[in-house]
Amino acid sequence: MxxxxxxxxxxxxxxxxxxxxxxxxxxxxxxxxxxxxxxxxxxxxxxxxxxxxxxxxxxxxxxxxxxxxxxxxxxxxxxQGLVDQPTRALALAGRLVHDPDGLGEALVALLDATEVRWRPEPLTTRPGYEAGRMTLADPAGGSFEVLRRVPAFTPAEYARAQALIELSGALRRGDDRATLLLPDGAELVVRAATMDDLEGVRGLHARSSAATLQRRYLAGGVPGDARLARLLEPAAAGRTLLALAGDRVVAMATLLAEGDLGEIAMLVEDDWQRRGIGTALLRRVLALAEQSGFAALTAHTAADNVAMLRTLRRLGAGEADRDGTMASVTLPIPGHTAVGEQAPV
The missing domain is CATH 3.30.70.260 (ACT domain)
Known part of the structure; x- marks a missing residue:
């Protein structure tokens, strides 16, 4: 049979x-x-x-x-098709609890989709579906386009996808602490930084190579405790997120506020680079910036930091402005008029 x-x-x-x-x-x-x-x-x-x-x-x-x-x-x-849809949906919801950033992969599995495209721009029309295309707003900012050649999507499938989207949004709006599951199976805890993390962040800097510190701080060197303290608890609407492997801080992402603009910076320990940590942290920082009402974000990095620039472009950044060994990029915030543009009357 x-x-x-x-x-x-x-x-x-x-x-x-x-x-x-x-x-x-x-x-x-x-x-x-x-x-x-x-x-x-x-x-x-x-x-x-x-x-x-x-x-x-x-x-x-x-x-x-x-x-x-x-x-x-x-x-x-x-x-595996013998698993009924309610059980399948609950299993995917459980995965999202541990990895809220895995929404795209969960939609592929839920809908047997051939492709899921994430776009940094918010939807200009209402979410919905037609034949082999479904559009959904990402609660972290941007939107998802779900594609499937056959069969055509149904109202029940759209309702399931929308429920998964709403669950993801609720998880992101809740406690900052989340488990990040990397593609290679490693698990990290992502949470907001506090002053109690000073020693752990010192260790992150001590284990990072001179080249990694140069790309992060441009001038090179390890910042002193006073500067690290300011990064752990930035003023105004700023935030710093940490990624931890057990008790060890392996990455940090910082959002600094300058009026309605924000500046982001990233440091990932050498042995943990190119494993998806930077992208996951930057997406969370982008969501925090949107919740705080920032108009746009800027990032300054070394001009030869190809991995960082590629990640920023993937999240919607425009072309980099280069000034010698430094490159600056702007990330628009979904729902805000881009810097330098005039809002429609």
């Missing part, structure tokens, strides 16, 4: 589902799981079935047509 996924639309009238299931049963197709999605076009029935090994896709489509099913989609399925 072989597992298949079937999706077909039938008239939302009494008895029509039984006609479709009877047509499949006559061909020895065993229905293992079924979901019904109500749409304006009718009831969209989603089956996971066990069919004879000799049965072809064409034969399944014929059986669906004889059972009054239309707009049919048929594809081979794997054993």
């Amino acid at each position: 072989a597992l298949w996924r079937i999706r077909a639309t039938v008239d939302d009238r009494p008895g029509y589902l039984s006609v479709l299931t009877a047509s499949l049963a006559l061909r020895s197709v065993n229905i293992l799981a079924v979901q019904v999605h109500t749409t304006e076009a009718g009831a969209v029935d989603d089956f996971l079935v066990d069919a004879p090994d000799s049965m072809t896709e064409a034969e399944l489509l014929t059986a669906i047509a004889k059972g009054r099913g239309r707009d049919a989609f048929v594809s081979r399925a794997e054993a």
